[in-house]
Amino acid sequence: MRLWLPLLAFAALLAVVATALYKPADRAVHSALVGQPLPAFRTEPLLAGRPGVASAADGKPRLINVYASWCLPCIAEAPQLMRLKAAGVRIDGIAVRDTPEAMRQFLARNGDPYAAIGADKDGAVQLALGSSGVPETFLVDGRGHILDQHIGDIRADEVDGILKTLGQAR
């Protein structure tokens, strides 16, 4: 038995390393607000003729997309947001540290799925939401509770899951 002990210890160590290799630790910083009501906020409109975004709920589920025209993954995410919009999802955008001119160019180039776009000049709303980067998307139900937070760009195979979560929420 004594002789087997080192081998067992080695096997245990190997198992620890192998699990970490196959399932790397999640390094993303998750918002602690998931499952809770949206914090109260109100943003000025970024573009003339389109409303800003506020935390008040209007009874319908929506996506709050934290994004920016200077953010490259946001370009990769744009087609998926267009698909979500086509499926009838309301998408509100929080434009972090952005200018109207840059945003108009961004929308002209990548499509425009946003019902409202709020200007977050100094990242204050982003901090209030517990978001730590762009793009991030908050799934909000009709009562204004945060159902989930999607960190990073939404990939093509993740659209259906988001539609399902929003469809179940009322």
Added chain:
Amino acid sequence: MKRLALILAIIAAPVLADSKLPPAPLANTQLRDPAREAQAQALMVTLRCLVCQGQSIADSDAEMAGDMRSLVRTRIQAGESPASIRKWLVTRYGDYVTYDPPMSALTAPLWIAPLALLAFGLWLARASFRKRRRG
């Protein structure tokens, strides 16, 4: 052609994942009142920069760290206590955001483990001294 591409690559500016807007008002500006600034500074060195992860927001040049410094200074200036600002951030980002974590089931070993190890060492020493005295 190859050389031209190389030259272009050298002079090309790197694409930074930063906005073109100026830093938030109080990101790099100290508060007028030295006592308040000291309070803000003491808090900022214990808050984690969320996009750099190994640095405090006082140390980091990241845009988001600047936004967080501005938030801390604005709130200190308005008379809010550092403890309440830390709590506000912890409700949003979890204990991860603070370098001064509160005692919880998860962090308890940090305090308990040294004491337990010390007790184990004393027990070990006592046992071995006893043996020697007998021998």
